[in-house]
Each structure stands twice: as structure tokens, then as C-alpha cells.
Amino acid sequence: MAAGRSGGYISGMVTELGHFALILAFMVAIVQMVVPMVGAQKRWTSWMAVAEPAAGIQFLLTAFAFAALVWAFVTSDFSLRLVTLNSHSAKPMLYKISGTWGNHEGSMLLWVLIVTLFGAMAAWFGGGLPPALKARVLAVQSAIAVAFFAFILFTSNPFLRLAVPPFDGQDLNPLLQDPGLAFHPPFLYLGYVGLSMAFSFAVAALIEGRVDAAWGRWVRPWTLAAWIFLTIGIALGSWWAYYELGWGGFWFWDPVENASFMPWLLAAALLHSAIVVEKREALKSWTILLAILAFGFSLIGTFIVRSGLLTSVHAFANDPERGVFILIILGVFTGGALTLFAARAQEMEAKGVFSVVSRESALVLNNILLAVGCFVVFFGTLWPIMAEMFFDRKLSVGAPFFNAAFTPFMVALGLALPLGAILPWKRGRLGRAVYALRYAFFLALALAILVWALQSGRSAMGPVGLFLGAWITFGAIVDLWSRTGRAGNFGRILRLPRADWGKAVAHTGLGVTMFAIAGLMAWEVEDIRVARLGEPFEVGGFTLTLEKVERVQGPNYFSTMGSVILEKGDRQVAVLNPEKREYPVSRMPTTEAAIDYRFLRDVYVVIGDRQDDGGWTVRTYIKPFANWIWAGSLLMALGGLLSLSDRRFRVAAGARQAPAGGVPAE
Amino acid sequence: MKRLILILIVSLLATPLWAVQPDEVLADPVLEQRARDLSKGLRCLVCRNESIDESNAELARDLRLLLRERLVAGDSDTQAIDYIVDRYGEYVLLKPTTTGANWLLWLAGPLMLLVAAGMGWAFVRGRSVAAAPAEEVLSAEEQERLRRILEE
Numbered sequence: 111m112a113a114g115r116s117g118g119y120i121s122g123m124v125t126e127l128g129h130f131a132l133i134l135a136f137m138v139a140i141v142q143m144v145v146p147m148v149g150a151q152k153r154w155t156s157w158m159a160v161a162e163p164a165a166g167i168q169f170l171l172t173a174f175a176f177a178a179l180v181w182a183f184v185t186s187d188f189s190l191r192l193v194t195l196n197s198h199s200a201k202p203m204l205y206k207i208s209g210t211w212g213n214h215e216g217s218m219l220l221w222v223l224i225v226t227l228f229g230a231m232a233a234w235f236g237g238g239l240p241p242a243l244k245a246r247v248l249a250v251q252s253a254i255a256v257a258f259f260a261f262i263l264f265t266s267n268p269f270l271r272l273a274v275p276p277f278d279g280q281d282l283n284p285l286l287q288d289p290g291l292a293f294h295p296p297f298l299y300l301g302y303v304g305l306s307m308a309f310s311f312a313v314a315a316l317i318e319g320r321v322d323a324a325w326g327r328w329v330r331p332w333t334l335a336a337w338i339f340l341t342i343g344i345a346l347g348s349w350w351a352y353y354e355l356g357w358g359g360f361w362f363w364d365p366v367e368n369a370s371f372m373p374w375l376l377a378a379a380l381l382h383s384a385i386v387v388e389k390r391e392a393l394k395s396w397t398i399l400l401a402i403l404a405f406g407f408s409l410i411g412t413f414i415v416r417s418g419l420l421t422s423v424h425a426f427a428n429d430p431e432r433g434v435f436i437l438i439i440l441g442v443f444t445g446g447a448l449t450l451f452a453a454r455a456q457e458m459e460a461k462g463v464f465s466v467v468s469r470e471s472a473l474v475l476n477n478i479l480l481a482v483g484c485f486v487v488f489f490g491t492l493w494p495i496m497a498e499m500f501f502d503r504k505l506s507v508g509a510p511f512f513n514a515a516f517t518p519f520m521v522a523l524g525l526a527l528p529l530g531a532i533l534p535w536k537r538g539r540l541g542r543a544v545y546a547l548r549y550a551f552f553l554a555l556a557l558a559i560l561v562w563a564l565q566s567g568r569s570a571m572g573p574v575g576l577f578l579g580a581w582i583t584f585g586a587i588v589d590l591w592s593r594t595g596r597a598g599n600f601g602r603i604l605r606l607p608r609a610d611w612g613k614a615v616a617h618t619g620l621g622v623t624m625f626a627i628a629g630l631m632a633w634e635v636e637d638i639r640v641a642r643l644g645e646p647f648e649v650g651g652f653t654l655t656l657e658k659v660e661r662v663q664g665p666n667y668f669s670t671m672g673s674v675i676l677e678k679g680d681r682q683v684a685v686l687n688p689e690k691r692e693y694p695v696s697r698m699p700t701t702e703a704a705i706d707y708r709f710l711r712d713v714y715v716v717i718g719d720r721q722d723d724g725g726w727t728v729r730t731y732i733k734p735f736a737n738w739i740w741a742g743s744l745l746m747a748l749g750g751l752l753s754l755s756d757r758r759f760r761v762a763a764g765a766r767q768a769p770a771g772g773v774p775a776e
Numbered sequence: 777m778k779r780l781i782l783i784l785i786v787s788l789l790a791t792p793l794w795a796v797q798p799d800e801v802l803a804d805p806v807l808e809q810r811a812r813d814l815s816k817g818l819r820c821l822v823c824r825n826e827s828i829d830e831s832n833a834e835l836a837r838d839l840r841l842l843l844r845e846r847l848v849a850g851d852s853d854t855q856a857i858d859y860i861v862d863r864y865g866e867y868v869l870l871k872p873t874t875t876g877a878n879w880l881l882w883l884a885g886p887l888m889l890l891v892a893a894g895m896g897w898a899f900v901r902g903r904s905v906a907a908a909p910a911e912e913v914l915s916a917e918e919q920e921r922l923r924r925i926l927e928e
Binding site (some may be wrong): 357359362363364365390420444460462463464465466470471474475478481482485486489490493497500501503504505506507508509510511514515516519638639640721727 | 796797798801816817819824825826827830837865866867868869870871872876877878881882884885889892893896899901903904913
């Protein structure tokens with residue numbers, strides 16, 4: 111609290127400078143949007159050359175503005191309206207920092223910071239790009255930044271002051287005070303906004319009227335990076351929901367979740383179709399369209415979350431002015447790009463020739479399944495609004511619909527994946543691919559049948575999931591193995607390009623996640639009871655005893671903490687401490703589930719209320735393979751990283767490096 | 777930020793209550809299992825995209841108890857669901873029915889798949905047929921050149 115007053119003068123200065131930097135960045139962005147674009151049309155080199163320094167300056171200014179806002183949160187400068195509404199002096203430092211983006215204004219500033227970061231990265235690392243293309247890409251990227259700078263400055267300014275600063279703030283929502291969630295939005299935004307780079311490349315290529323293999327090679331690293339960030343961001347959010355919301359759900363098909371899942375699906379499709387552009391010069395116009403749509407869905411995601419349109423009943427961000435503004439941004443960018451696409455797409459002549467059975471066709475199938483899957487999610491998410499507007503029906507579309515309507519596409523994708531991945535480019539023979547995968551297929555089938563027999567009488571979801579996971583994983587191994595040549599030269603596997611390893615690892619990750627989701631849903635055990643102190647009870651082969659319940663005080667909360675002894679047979683496995691917390695400032699209760707994380711299963715314990723007879727409500731879940739869901743997601747991200755580090759991208763990106771010190775610590 | 781809204785709503789409504797309380801659980805495990813399965817498909821009306829099975833809200837508890845009452849009274853699954861839909865409207869169903877305009881929702885995916893598969897097939901066929909000659913047939917002059925290159 112003292113910091114707020116003693117450092118008040120300096121703090122106030124920094125905040126004003128941050129506000130000023132933000133306005134300057136807006137100006138620079140306008141220049142960078144116009145000058146290089148005109149230069150590229152007129153072939154004026156000096157005008158085109160403006161883009162590179164402008165992108166750097168724009169990023170540094172925005173980074174300064176963002177740092178100033180972080181500083182205001184760290185020093186608890188309650189003269190800022192935003193800090194007062196979302197922070198508290200007694201909050202732990204990590205959450206003071208993450209509080210910067212734990213609100214609308216701050217999160218939009220983070221959004222635009224990442225837009226400018228990607229622009230600067232393209233300016234610094236895009237040494238190998240032709241000057242005109244580079245100028246256009248940076249101009250389009252800057253146009254996106256201009257739109258969001260305007261949005262922030264005119265509707266969501268984080269630097270607004272309070273005339274009379276209060277003594278202390280109103281605290282961040284306690285549910286958000288969590289390490290998993292502190293880093294969830296930055297990753298998600300890096301993903302969303304990373305797709306803006308693919309969008310800028312697509313629009314620049316349309317203006318230029320030229321798409322070739324080199325274009326595919328330039329656009330793919332950005333798409334890969336965006337997809338990796340989205341994967342990690344979604345996994346973090348889902349993991350957070352799993353341990354924090356108190357019943358161990360990990361995916362709810364909520365509109366805001368779908369908002370991040372749709373760009374992920376399209377980014378996955380895009381990074382596959384860009385391979386075809388790069389290697390075979392086919393699927394060009396489709397890839398351009400995907401790049402536009404993928405970023406379009408990122409904007410739709412931002413719109414859904416920020417406007418509160420889909421949550422009309424209890425909207426938090428229910429501010430029509432902001433919603434309309436984002437809708438205009440969405441309309442201008444996707445509408446404009448699609449119009450440009452309609453006018454220019456015919457010029458993208460396909461070159462590559464391939465037969466019906468080929469890697470190219472398999473990747474077309476991949477794109478069909480991912481894109482239609484995305485469409486189903488999109489349609490389901492918007493259907494309640496459409497039904498109300500056009501048919502006057504008020505209805506809900508929830509998890510049961512998505513599970514039924516979306517899952518078949520992923521099952522089909524999983525079934526086709528190993529076959530498609532092993533087919534050669536140009537022309538292949540299905541019989542040969544099937545023959546190569548025979549062991550993988552029968553091993554996966556045998557495993558599934560074994561489990562089917564063992565589980566006796568439960569749903570088929572577990573065995574089916576196991577089959578898919580095993581089939582994809584073994585398929586990836588066979589694919590790698592087939593590269594050793596006839597002699598079975600193992601050393602050759604290790605020397606394969608990293609892109610091949612990335613493919614195998616990412617596909618395995620998908621298999622692991624698919625299996626884990628099916629396994630968790632099929633084999634979960636749940637127990638709800640009133641537990642009396644010291645009286646053991648059995649759940650799924652474990653013995654649990656509620657030993658004691660205590661009142662504990664945390665830094666900014668009070669807690670009711672139970673001690674549950676978890677035993678298997680006579681052996682004590684763990685002591686679990688489920689908590690119920692109350693945050694006095696925001697007067698909000700949260701649950702902190704206690705989880706014994708193990709390789710094959712989690713034991714998940716939640717404590718509820720004290721009953722009249724002195725017992726406590728205790729909910730216990732045995733969650734098999736829960737960790738595998740996120741381990742699989744991490745494998746996917748790791749596969750993406752391996753692929754990103756492949757030599758051909760490093761070569762394509764050019765040897766030029768960013769000057770040391772060019773990237774600030776933020 | 778994607779959960780911010782959910783969180784706020786959940787937390788606004790989060791009384792220190794719990795989804796499915798021990799005192800709600802029916803003595804008959806078969807009946808209880810049916811109740812659990814059905815409540816996963818029913819929406820908590822004051823929550824955001826939560827089923828009454830997951831929700832902590834008071835109203836969700838009332839619905840859970842009502843559903844169990846109907847089942848104990850001997851209703852079939854459909855009867856119990858119809859009873860609740862009659863009172864709360866189809867908004868309560870998390871899985872939309874296939875009646876009226878909803879067929880659009882259910883068929884959107886399969887129809888789009890047909891369209892996409894048709895377009896994909898046409899494209900792949902086009903690629904495999906169209907360019908085949910360009911790749912395989914060399915003019916006499918080219919063949920002569922190729923022969924010379926190979927000989928060198």
C-alpha cells in the first residue's frame with residue numbers, strides 16, 4: 111500500500127508515458143499500413159523500406175505501453191481505474207502481473223502487443239523475403255494493428271484515471287488467481303494472433319497475384335508457431351478447468367472454448383495444406399482461403415469472448431459498443447480478404463499432378479475432415495442465436511450435441527491418418543500402404559479386444575479410443591521405421607529430417623490425447639458421500655479416510671482444509687488436502703481439489719460442506735489416464751516445435767538475426 | 777480469457793453448495809444411474825452451459841430432485857424428460873431435439889461433408905487426369921535431348 115503513495119509520482123509518470131507510447135504506436139502503425147503498401151505498388155524502394163524499422167518501432171512502443179501497465183499493476187497504482195477494478199495490494203506478485211491481462215482492456219493490449227511482436231519478428235527474421243512481398247506483408251499486419259489500436263484507444267483504454275484513487279483495489283477474481291490460468295491467455299493470444307501472420311501473407315500474395323513453393327515455405331513456420339501456441343494455450347485452459355472447477359471436467363464445449371478450438375482446427379488444416387503448396391505447388395487457392403478463414407475464426411473468437419453476444423443472459427462483457435467495433439473489424443478484414451480472394455483466386459494456377467491415391471489426396475481428406483469438423487463446431491455454437499432469430503425457438507446446444515456430431519469426424523481422421531501419412535507423394539498404392547501397416551493394425555485391434563474382454567459390459571468407447579490411439583501411434587512408428595530402408599539401418603532414423611520426427615511425434619500426441627479422452631470418459635469412477643472423521647471408505651480399489659478438517663489462513667484467503675489419507679491395500683499412497691477457500695475481498699468461495707497425480711490414474715478429492723451430523727460431503731473420482739490428455743497435447747506441441755526447427759525453415763528464414771537487445775525482457 | 781465469463785457467472789452463483797449432494801442420491805443404484813445420465817443432458821437454467829449434474833446452483837438442485845421424483849414415481853426416461861421440458865421449455869435440453877428447424881443443425885455436418893467430399897473428389901480427379909499427358913509425354917525433340925544427356 112505504501113508503494114502506491116511513495117512511488118506515486120514516478121508511477122504516475124510511467125503510466126502517462128505508457129499512454130503516450132500507445133498513441134504513438136497507433137500513429138506509426140498507420141504509417142506502416144500505408145507507406146510500404148503504396149511503395150510496393152509503385153515499386154518505390156525507399157517507401158517499401160519504411161516497413162522494417164516501423165515494425166520494430168511499433169513493437170517497442172507497444173511493449174513500453176504494456177510494460178507501463180504491468181508496472182501500474184505491480185506497484186498497485188490505484189489511480190488507474192483498471193488496477194482498482196482488478197487488483198489488490200495484498201495479492202501475490204504473480205497474480206498482480208497476470209492481473210494485467212486478466213481483464214478486458216489489459217487483454218486487448220496484450221492482443222495488440224502480440225500483433226506488433228509478430229510484425230517485428232517478420233521484419234527482423236524475414237531477410238530472405240522479396241522486398242515487395244515483405245513490404246506488403248508488414249503493411250497488412252500493421253493494418254490489423256491499426257484496427258486494434260483504435261479499438262483500445264476509443265473503446266477500451268486501459269490508461270484511464272480515477273479522479274479520486276481509492277485506498278485499495280477490488281481484487282482479481284480468485285478463480286483466476288492460479289498459475290495455470292496466469293499463462294493461459296498469453297499462449298492463446300500468441301496462437302490467435304500468430305494466425306494474423308498467415309493472413310497477412312495470404313493477403314499480400316493475393317495482391318501480388320503470386321503463390322509458389324517459396325510462399326508455402328514462408329507461411330508455414332508462422333502457422334506452425336501459431337498452432338503450437340494454440341495447442342499449449344488450449345491445453346493449459348483445459349488443465350486449469352480440470353483441477354480448479356472442482357468436478358474434473360476438462361472440456362465443456364462452451365462458446366468461449368469453441369472460440370479457441372475452431373482456429374486450432376483450421377490452423378491444423380492450414381499447416382497440412384501448406385505442405386502441399388510447398389512440396390507440390392498444388393492446393394494454392396485453398397491454402398490461401400484457409401489462411402484467411404483461420405484468422406477470421408480468431409477474430410470471431412475474440413468477438414465471441416469480448417462482445418458477450420452468445421451469453422446474452424448473463425453477459426459479463428456485455429458492452430454493445432465494443433461488440434460492434436470488433437464486428438466491424440471482423441467484417442472489414444475477412445470480408446475484404448474474401449473479396450480479394452474471389453477476384454484473384456483464379457490466377458493461382460495449380461501445377462502439381464497427383465493420382466487419386468497419393469499423399470496429396472490424403473492431405474485433401476485431412477483438410478476436409480478438419481474443416482467440416484470446424485464447421486460443425488461453428489454451426490452448433492451459433493445455432494442457439496440463429497434458432498432464436500429465425501425460428502423463434504429458445505434452445506440450447508451443449509456437450510451432448512457436440513460429442514455426437516463432432517466426434518465422428520475425429521474418429522474418421524484417426525482411422526485415415528496412419529494410411530495417409532505413409533502414402534508417397536504423387537502416386538501410391540493403397541494395397542502397399544495397408545500391407546506396411548498390417549502389424550500396427552492387428553496389434554492395435556488385439557489390444558482393443560483384450561481391453562474389451564477385460565472391462566466386461568461397459569461402453570465401447572474405451573476400447574474404440576484405445577484402438578484409435580494405438581493405431582495412430584504404431585502407424586507413426588511404422589512410418590519412421592519404413593525410412594530405415596531395407597537393411598533396417600537404425601542410424602538412418604536418427605538422421606531423418608526433424609520435420610519427419612515432428613510429424614511422428616505430433617501424430618503420436620494426437621493418438622495419445624484421443625485415447626486418453628475416451629479412456630477417461632469410459633472408465634472414470636465417481637463417489638459422492640458424507641464422510642465421517644476417521645471412518646474409512648472404499649472407492650475403486652482405494653481406501654480413503656477423512657482424518658481431520660482445519661481452518662487455515664492463506665495470504666489473501668481463508669481455507670477449510672481436509673486431510674484425506676489415501677491407501678491402496680495396506681500401503682499409504684498419499685495424504686490429500688482438498689480445500690474450500692473464501693476470498694474476503696471479493697467475497698467469493700473457490701474449491702481446490704486435491705489430486706494425487708499418477709501415470710495411469712489420478713485420484714481426485716473434493717471437500718464440500720459440513721453436515722448436521724458432523725460429517726463432511728466428500729466427492730472422490732478415480733480418473734484413469736487423465737494426465738495423458740495433456741501429455742498428448744504437449745507431444746503435439748513438441749512435434750510442432752521439432753518441425754519448426756527443421757533445417758529448411760531455418761534456411762528459408764534467412765541467416766539474418768535480430769540485433770542483440772532488440773527484444774525487451776517483457 | 778476464454779473462461780472469464782464462465783468463471784464470473786459460476787462464481788456469482790457459487791453458493792457453498794455442491795453438484796449432486798449425498799442426500800439427493802437415490803437408494804436404488806439403477807434408478808440413480810438413470811437419473812445421473814438424464815441430468816447430464818439437462819441444462820442448469822441460471823448457469824452458463826452447465827448441466828444440472830455439474831452445477832452448484834440452487835435451481836439445478838431443485839431440478840435434480842424433481843427428476844428423481846419423477847423416476848421414483850415410475851416415469852420412463854422419455855416421460856421424465858418430457859415432464860421437465862413441458863415446464864421449462866426446450867431451452868433445458870443440452871442435446872437439441874431433431875424436430876422442426878433443428879434438422880438443419882443435425883444435418884449441417886453430414887451435408888457439408890458431402891459437399892466437401894464431392895468438391896475434394898472432383899479436385900483430386902481433375903489433378904490426376906488433367907495433367908497426366910503433360911508429365912509423361914515428351915516430344916520427339918525432347919526425347920532426343922534426353923537420350924543425348926543420358927549418354928554423356
